Amino acid sequence: MTVDTIAGLLDQSALSRPHQPMILDTAGAALTVSEVAKLAKAGARWLAEAGVRPGVTVAWQLPSQSSAAVLMLALARMPVVQAPVLHLYRRREVRAALDAAGAQVLIVDRSTADNAPTDVPTIRLPDEFLGLLGGQPDLAVPDDTHSGHDVRWTYFTSGTTGHPKGVRHTDATLLAAARGYTTHLGLGDHPAEVGTIAFPIAHIGGILYVACALIGSFPVLMVPKIDAQLPRVLAANRVTLSGSSTAFYQLLLDAQLASGRDEPIIPSLRMLIGGGAPCPPELHREVRRRMGVPIVHAYGMTEAPTICVSQATDTEEQQVNSCGRPIPGAQIRTAATGEIELRGASVTPGYVDTEQWTNTTTPDGWFRTGDRGRLRPDGRIEITGRIKDLILRKGENISPDEVENELLAHPLIDAVAVVGQPDAQRGEMVCAVVRRSSRHRDITLDELCAFLDERGLMKQKWPERLVIVDEFPLTGLGKVAKSQLVEQLSGGTR
Template sequence: MTDGTIAGLLDEAARQRPNAPFLLGEDGADWTVADVARLSTAGAHWLAEVGVRPGMTVAWQLPAHPPAAVLMLALARAGVTQAPVLHLLRRREVAAAVEVGGADLLIVDETTRAEAPDGIPVLELPADFLAELAHRPNSESPFPAPTAHDPHWIYFTSGSTGLPKGVRHTDSTLLVAAAGYVAHLGLGDHPDDVGTLAFPIAHIGGIIYLTSMLIGGFPAVLVPKVDAATIADVLARRRVTISGSSPAFYQILLAAQLASGRDDPLIPTLRMLIGGGAPCPPELHEKIRKHLRVPVLHAYGMTEAPLTCVSKATDTDEQQIHSCGLPIPGARVRIAHSGEIELCGTNVTPGYVDAVQWAQTTTPDGWFRTGDCGYLRPDGRIVITGRIKDLIIRKGENISPDEIENELLAHPLIDDVAVVGLPDEERGELVCAVVKRSPAHRDVTLDEICAFLDRRGLMKQKWPERLVVVDEFPLTGLGKVAKKVLAEKISGGTGCPS
């Protein structure tokens, strides 16, 4: 990295391996590292022509396709602050994000233009954006060189009130996370490695994955929309070796494998699944190892501190299954007396857009309070036990939904489950298990669930008092179960004797 910036990293990679594949489209269209470096520079000229100036804040809302990747890298050359917005957000949510980020301009494409709010200038990418850039003469960027330590990135994360928080990042904090990710996982160690970017590119993981590809020297397939019916075929056709996203994505690949009825893997080149965003229960690890025949190397982080802990490719099976890995170089982790995980380090945000919000989430000595509960094992690896705010308080007792979910995933009639708390006059909250219906077997009953947890030795106070079976879970833009939405939608179910 010549200057410690993302633009510098891209240019250095283009000099060292210009013909190496980099961005791979689902349809077979490919771009080399040199192609992307040249297109992003041409993109910087296009930005200048449409009125973008250094110092502006430019929001954009695009799916995970090659034009979005090129635009992101072009903005990284432009001396502006860019504020990526998840492409699944609706107009009201987009409006809140651009307001919090103080955006001067919103860039969309034909898939997101309907969600553009009033009150902000909107620019739509040309349908042939990359072709237009490819025909431009090769020249230097018209903008001053970017800097590594100024906060030129704003990402959005939900607050306790539901309003987004604007999380600032620098090229340096993002590259620290990417370098640690590559080192722990050994990305690019295999000469034929091919990855996937199968999650919203506007998530903080988007730029970290792109820069990980540059650091590790491997290409990736960009998947704008994950289709459960075809994604395994796409990965097999593209000879993908590294895939992943969130546990919801792991579940999609697992379901495809089971539905195929085949003993041999649907994706024969796959060597590991990687990701984060939500806990990956041991039972899911085990099922993937059994049926997909690959390990899951899960990570722990958040928008404020991406990829703080990452499993290592060299970890034992036990370490990979029962932890979220070790802190990456530059990241520090400690556990408060309350059990809350606190973080600091060179991958941590320099703060929120709202300085008051940041002060409220940091300790007097400057550590970030995550809101997650967990502990550090003797071998230095971290175990996440749940979110403080997700705890179910039943008759004054704190109950962790994650613990119950992990137990229930071992039941032969349960493929996927979410546990939520529902208001109850007598108990304060009651425990409700929401099971996703499976085409492979009949529905489980509440009596069967309670008897199973009894045999597993789980105290009766933690047994679900209500069971609801659904065809699909409501998901966030990152593929997590939207538990608040799920709880609001539940209106029926049956109780078991107390």
């Protein structure tokens, strides 16, 4: 029988394969499925004794470590709503998240304690939290009787300005997303499969990947920090599946190129997987050519963590130019404006603020994503950009994604963001922001435009300004924070 709660899935897995590794860390420690289940039960008792009462909303802010995964699963056993907060947030962002969720309790550790507002009851985890839980007697805990359709999770839409939206989820919506993701990608099909959580575990992808690991019967490596050591860490742990965002793929590709080696620097790797912003076709091709693995991109968002997923059996053209097919239970349509609309088993039941939800749904109940795209004849979905990111130049709609994808084919460009800037004559002008590379010289605007001319891009879409930067401002998931970038380019004014 298919279980409909995350706690039930963990318990079922602990009974059927108790000794299988589930959570790994970069120091070499491993927790089996039965150990994780036992720690989660002990964690639920510990949290109740620490003051977490039934019916409250509990926010937590922890880095991507094994203790965070266990805490998340402990709260999933309790009659509470949990609201994970990205560990990169500081006090102002944490305050906004707590307000959006209506959280009554905040859980932190040593690394995030300074971010806690003084007026919210706060529980600080001991430094040796897992050791403490492991030393507790194996006592019975109340049966987990909640329905998979009860709202038990609140996540937050990403962004660098404005107030976050609290996005509600149930175990059922999250498990529908995880089952579709696991099935389409064939996660666990490799006999020595090892995945990663190499992004903030407080992102909705955190519980998604934990659920995928249970469904696909494979362990996941917790990677709390992304830096130059990442390729070595992935290789040392024989990781077969990894990924998160375009910036993540680019980091690995840069390391492969810097190594000067023809053979892959991560020989165990069989697939890079991610979602969020569309992945540029040129990066797809370069990763496949240089690293010998495909980027199997997916399409999801906080409101629907899995919508479409590519498959390992898709052709290279399908993987490069689409984000795959809708998972079972997901329905997609496009409006006359090209905006993608959704409904289905993995879609949120709504925002914490019901008025916000009403404003983003159609009269017949479909969720308006804000993304533009099209349904291809082969059933795959192609994402063409964000509705709000369109640049309006002399009445012409210009897609930044289209220009970015062309520019990434230039040998002097490793990473680029195209944004609109206010202009008295044009309405908006097209600005290309190129990240400086350590491997080659800076490109010039004339060279950039000549290249686009050769590629056949209409002149109206050519950038009229070029800015070279050392780094892009990034969101917590490694995507370029374009609104913040525009502010920087305009000297802090908009």
